[in-house]
Amino acid sequence: MKPNRSKRFTTGLVCTFKDNDLRVFFFEVDHKDKDRFLEINEFYRKNNLDFVVHKTGSGGFHWLSPTMITKEHWKALHQELKHINPECPMTTLRIEPNKYAGEHNTWYNTAVERWNAEKYSDNNQEIVQLLNHIWGCELIGTGSGEHKQVKYPLPLFEGE
Numbered sequence: 001m002k003p004n005r006s007k008r009f010t011t012g013l014v015c016t017f018k019d020n021d022l023r024v025f026f027f028e029v030d031h032k033d034k035d036r037f038l039e040i041n042e043f044y045r046k047n048n049l050d051f052v053v054h055k056t057g058s059g060g061f062h063w064l065s066p067t068m069i070t071k072e073h074w075k076a077l078h079q080e081l082k083h084i085n086p087e088c089p090m091t092t093l094r095i096e097p098n099k100y101a102g103e104h105n106t107w108y109n110t111a112v113e114r115w116n117a118e119k120y121s122d123n124n125q126e127i128v129q130l131l132n133h134i135w136g137c138e139l140i141g142t143g144s145g146e147h148k149q150v151k152y153p154l155p156l157f158e159g160e
Contacts, residue, residue, distance in 0.1 A: 005154070005156060006156045009153055010096045010098050010099060011151055012092035012149065012150050013026075013130065014092050015074070017145035018146040019144075021071060022068040022145060024068060024069070025049055026065070026090040026091075027085070027088055028063070028085065028088070029084060031059065032060070036084055040053075040063060041053065041113070043081060044063060044113060050113060051063050051065040051113050052064050052137045053112075054108070056103065056107070057099055057100025057103030058100060062093050064131060066127040066131060066143075067123050068124050092150060099155075108135060110135045110137060112135070112139065114139065120141055123142070125142055125144065126146060130147065
């Protein structure tokens with residue numbers, strides 16, 4: 001286990017699949033910079049990636065897309081956003097609001113964008129169903145590929 005990890009676990013959605021070489025594109029920021037927020041939304045639109053974006057308890061945001069892309073495309077997209085968050089690429093993003101006290105109060109506030117309307121087969125059906133279940137976002141997808149989820153320990157916080 002990584003150092004500075006607590007005994008509390010969360011569930012994360014993984015950007016790769018069990019049965020193919022495609023990936024989905026995740027991104028995160030730990031701040032509320034409006035210009036960066038708009039820039040990232042526009043980036044997803046420009047690249048025809050459907051997405052759900054939601055607030056986190058740290059005051060940041062998570063972007064999750066069900067649109068399947070090649071590993072090479074995934075790497076190139078991360079290079080374009082590296083200036084915003086050098087910690088990325090995110091290969092796993094939490095899908096539970098259990099990292100910060102009261103996080104569930106803002107976690108389900110989302111914005112949803114569908115840009116890939118003519119190519120629902122590019123959106124992974126399993127991930128679409130999961131995102132729709134968690135965030136009620138009404139994404140559409142028919143693409144195949146078994147998604148992966150993992151349990152992992154949260155970081156230690158002051159007083160733990």
